[in-house]
Amino acid sequence: xxxxxxxxxxxxxxxxxxxxxxxxxxxxxxxxxxxxxxxxxxxxxxxxxxxxxxxxxxxxxxxxxxxxxxxxxxxxxxxxxxxxxxxxxxxxxxxxxxxxxxxxxxxxxxxxxxxxxxxxxxxxxxxxxxxxxxxxxxxxxxxxxxxxxxxxxxxxxxxxxxxxxxxxxxxxxxxxxxxxxxxxxxxxxxxxxxxxxxxxxxxxxxxxxxxxxxxxxxxxxxxxxxxxxxxxxxxxxxxxxxxxxxxxxxxxxxxxxxxxxxxxxxxxxxxxxxxxxxxxxxxxxxxxxxxxx
Amino acid sequence: xxxxxxxxxxxxxxxxxxxxxxxxxxxxxxxxxxxxxxxxxxxxxxxxxxxxxxxxxxxxxxxxxxxxxxxxxxxxxxxxxxxxxxxxxxxxxxxxxxxxxxxxxxxxxxxxxxxxxxxxxxxxxxxxxxxxxxxxxxxxxxxxxxxxxxxxxxxxxxxxxxxxxxxxxxxxxxxxxxxxxxxxxxxxxxxxxxxxxxxxxxxxxxxxxxxxxxxxxxxxxxxxxxxxxxxxxxxxxxxxxxxxxxxxxxxxxxxxxxxxxxxxxxxxxxxxxxxxxxxxxxxxxxxxxxxxxxxxxxxxxxxxxxxxxxxxxxxxxxxxxxxxxxxxxxxxxxxxxxxxxxxxxxxxxxxxxxxxxxxxx
Numbered sequence: 001x002x003x004x005x006x007x008x009x010x011x012x013x014x015x016x017x018x019x020x021x022x023x024x025x026x027x028x029x030x031x032x033x034x035x036x037x038x039x040x041x042x043x044x045x046x047x048x049x050x051x052x053x054x055x056x057x058x059x060x061x062x063x064x065x066x067x068x069x070x071x072x073x074x075x076x077x078x079x080x081x082x083x084x085x086x087x088x089x090x091x092x093x094x095x096x097x098x099x100x101x102x103x104x105x106x107x108x109x110x111x112x113x114x115x116x117x118x119x120x121x122x123x124x125x126x127x128x129x130x131x132x133x134x135x136x137x138x139x140x141x142x143x144x145x146x147x148x149x150x151x152x153x154x155x156x157x158x159x160x161x162x163x164x165x166x167x168x169x170x171x172x173x174x175x176x177x178x179x180x181x182x183x184x185x186x187x188x189x190x191x192x193x194x195x196x197x198x199x200x201x202x203x204x205x206x207x208x209x210x211x212x213x214x215x216x217x218x219x220x221x222x223x224x225x226x227x228x229x230x231x232x233x234x235x236x237x238x239x240x241x242x243x244x245x246x247x248x249x250x251x252x253x254x255x256x257x258x259x260x261x262x263x264x265x266x267x268x269x270x271x272x273x274x275x276x277x278x279x280x281x282x283x284x285x286x287x288x289x290x291x292x293x
Numbered sequence: 294x295x296x297x298x299x300x301x302x303x304x305x306x307x308x309x310x311x312x313x314x315x316x317x318x319x320x321x322x323x324x325x326x327x328x329x330x331x332x333x334x335x336x337x338x339x340x341x342x343x344x345x346x347x348x349x350x351x352x353x354x355x356x357x358x359x360x361x362x363x364x365x366x367x368x369x370x371x372x373x374x375x376x377x378x379x380x381x382x383x384x385x386x387x388x389x390x391x392x393x394x395x396x397x398x399x400x401x402x403x404x405x406x407x408x409x410x411x412x413x414x415x416x417x418x419x420x421x422x423x424x425x426x427x428x429x430x431x432x433x434x435x436x437x438x439x440x441x442x443x444x445x446x447x448x449x450x451x452x453x454x455x456x457x458x459x460x461x462x463x464x465x466x467x468x469x470x471x472x473x474x475x476x477x478x479x480x481x482x483x484x485x486x487x488x489x490x491x492x493x494x495x496x497x498x499x500x501x502x503x504x505x506x507x508x509x510x511x512x513x514x515x516x517x518x519x520x521x522x523x524x525x526x527x528x529x530x531x532x533x534x535x536x537x538x539x540x541x542x543x544x545x546x547x548x549x550x551x552x553x554x555x556x557x558x559x560x561x562x563x564x565x566x567x568x569x570x571x572x573x574x575x576x577x578x579x580x581x582x583x584x585x586x587x588x589x590x591x592x593x594x595x596x597x598x599x600x601x602x603x604x605x606x607x608x609x610x611x612x613x614x615x616x617x618x619x620x621x622x623x624x625x626x627x628x629x630x631x632x633x634x635x636x637x638x639x640x641x642x643x644x645x646x647x648x649x650x651x652x653x654x
Contacts, residue, residue: 187385193372194350194379195399195450205398209389 045262052259059263069247069264076227076244077271079161083226084219086166087173091218092211094170095177113174116167125235128164129155132236156238164236165226172225173218180214181207216283220276227272244268300328300484301363301453303349308358310344318344319510322358326503331480331487333497336507337533342490345507346456349488351375362453373402378452378485382459384443386431392418392442393427399450417445420479437468444476448483455480455487461496473500494534498522506530526567528577528652537579538620544574544651552651554578558614560594562642564649576651582609582623584648585641593642596620601632608632612641 048058063069098109116124131137132154139151154160184207192202208215230245237243244264252261303326310318319341326332334342347353349360351372359366367375386395396414397405405413418424421441431439440460447455460476461469477500480487491497497504498518506513506521506529514526525531532539542554545561552566554576564578599611599619608630609623622641624630633639643649 185383185385187381187383188387190350190352190372191379191381191385191387191446192398192402193352194375194377195402195446196373196376197398197402198373201402206387206389 041262041265044259045266047259050257050259059260060267062260063263063267072242072244072247073267073271075241076268077275079158079165079233079243080223080227080275082158082162083165083169084173084223086162087169087222088215088219090166091170091173091177092215095174095181095214098174098178099181113171117171121168121229121231124168125164125232128160128167128232128236132160132164155236156240158237158241161233161237161241164232165229168229168232169222169225172221176217176221177211177214180211180217184210212283216279220279223275223279224272300486302326302328302361303363303454303486303488304359304361305345305349306359306361308345308348308355308360310341310348310353310355310357317510319348319355319507322507322510322512324505324512324515326486326488328363328486329484330502331477331489331500333501333504334488334490334507335492335494335497335504335534337492339509340507341510342492342507343458346379346458346488346490349454350377350379350456376450376452377454377456378447378450379456379458380440380443380447380460382462384431384436384439386439386442386446388431391428391430392423392434395431395442396427396445396449398446403450413449414445417449418442420448420482421445421475436463437472440464440472441475444479448479448485452485455483455485457487457489459490459492461491461493469496476500498534504534506534508533524565524567525579525650528579531579531650531652535581536621537581538585540578540580540614540618540620541616541654542576542578542651544570544572544576546572551646552576554649554651556594556614557616558594558596558618559616560592562593562649563646564643564651565647566651568653570651570653575654577654579650579652580620580643581648582621583607584644585620585622586624586644587622588640588642591640593640595638595640598633598635598637598639600635603632612639 044052045059046055046057048054048056094109094113098106101109129136133139134151134153134155136155138154139148142148143151188206188210189202192206193199197205227243228245230249233241233243234246248261248264248268251257251264303324305322305324308322309320312318322341322345324332334345336342344353348355351367351370354368360368362375362377387398390398393411393414396417397410400410400413415424415427418427421444423438423441423445431442434442457476461472464472473496489497489500498521501518503515503517504521505515508529514521514530516524516526521530521534525534531537540556540558542556542562545553545555547553547566547570550566551563552570553561553563555561556578562578570576594614596612596614599613602609602611603626606626607623608626609621610633612620612622614620620641
């Protein structure tokens with residue numbers, strides 16, 4: 001404490017070392033509980049046999065040459081893309097509405113948006129099973145209205161899963177969008193209109209590019225959350241659809257093939273990182289990224 | 294470029310607007326602006342001038358009345374089809390577009406091809422003396438330069454009406470004068486009918502051909518700067534534009550627009566009455582500090598010096614009258630203008646009879 005105070009007095013410009021000191025507790029926790037296990041995972045994945053005694057790239061070769069594994073990876077990334085798109089398309093109007101509402105309506109919108117985060121993921125997921133099931137709310141309503149004869153198959157379908165995941169991840173999309181849209185000067189859309197641009201032109205030429213930072217942040221968060229949502233994927237998706245988290249779980253827990261599970265983790269990690277990198281590159285490409293910081 | 298003869302007129306016909314909350318924003322505003330004129334909408338904040346500007350631009354639909362641009366009623370047209378150019382107080386340049394793309398934005402919206410657009414943007418940037426810098430982004434510029442870009446952007450669509458919303462409020466004083474001259478020059482070149490919204494009376498009086506003074510949503514007076522300053526029609530105009538001493542008095546006699554008033558401060562003065570008053574009416578007399586002089590005869594009214602303020606080019610004396618009001622008198626400073634001692638008894642009278650104005654209470 002004393003030395004820190006002294007350092008501040010003698011060298012007021014040098015605050016870097018002081019700040020690093022403050023970051024130390026988190027840094028240590030991060031190293032022990034994140035970097036170390038990750039390194040262990042990498043170490044494990046570089047072995048050819050289940051007992052992890054023979055070094056080699058066998059697990060990676062196995063995954064990347066196996067059509068089944070690649071299909072699981074592909075469908076997981078596709079699921080993420082679908083959920084992200086659904087959140088963006090449904091979330092943008094909500095964020096837009098929020099910025100144009102009075103304070104009371106704003107509170108209500110925020111409450112509704114945040115509600116999924118305040119309930120347990122298991123409860124939320126079972127709620128979706130109740131809603132989407134064969135004898136679920138939607139089917140019984142449609143049947144009693146005479147709109148359908150036999151129940152629709154919604155649970156255990158990709159569509160049902162996307163809907164459930166989109167609802168759960170919606171706050172991750174809407175909150176960054178609200179921030180980004182709120183930073184746009186309202187005069188800009190008036191200026192655009194006065195210069196002769198219609199509402200669609202104003203939206204695509206002014207509002208959308210300027211809300212890009214929020215779109216990028218929202219998409220990144222939603223995507224990462226959707227593809228790793230183990231519980232929702234398993235319960236709403238059911239047994240027929242296999243995604244990376246479940247695949248990984250089966251390999252590690254059921255088959256006890258730890259090196260292969262580790263390799264799946266590493267591949268999955270890099271696939272996600274690649275997508276995130278792609279998002280932020282797109283964001284930097286879209287001009288205005290630097291403005292609405 | 295539109296020549297002055299093509300410039301469109303603007304008519305506000307009994308414009309009234311109530312906000313959703315029921316508050317009256319503007320009430321029964323009539324303005325008849327000739328093509329090519331510069332008009333200032335002058336008033337304190339909350340007087341309805343910005344509402345009026347937004348009605349003309351089409352951002353707000355007025356509750357009653359009509360807006361006519363060049364004899365066409367435009368009430369049904371959305372903002373993007375009114376061809377009204379606006380320079381916003383904060384300029385509202387598109388931060389993600391270059392200066393040149395900002396200026397060309399309106400042309401792009403009109404489907405003008407890129408080559409023509411860039412050429413026109415370049416011509417306008419040359420006109421506002423930012424020619425070589427079209428590729429830069431707006432945030433790399435100072436306020437004055439951003440304003441030039443905003444002006445070029447608004448003029449690029451060859452607007453029938455140009456609206457400027459407090460255009461100089463964000464600029465520092467030295468730059469403000471330069472930009473006022475610049476705006477006037479560009480407006481003369483383009484010949485566009487222009488409306489400036491401002492709360493700064495000097496700005497209104499120096500830039501505008503005619504000034505509309507607004508207060509609490511009402512049009513107080515619409516006239517040339519000299520009419521506004523020299524022949525104010527209401528007490529509000531008299532006190533808001535320029536400075537005015539207010540003295541209370543009673544009308545003694547009236548005679549063809551001129552009235553004789555007995556002041557509560559003692560003495561009598563002859564004043565102009567823009568609104569009819571009759572004998573024995575209680576009135577407020579407005580006298581501008583520069584229209585008063587010290588006199589040695591028995592005219593005017595008596596008082597004693599409160600404080601002397603040498604303000605450079607002028608000398609201002611504060612005078613306490615017998616009824617306790619405080620008035621100011623300002624004189625041009627010549628080499629030997631004496632600063633009077635506090636407490637010295639003086640008599641003060643208007644320089645000419647018509648320079649005092651009375652308003653009924």
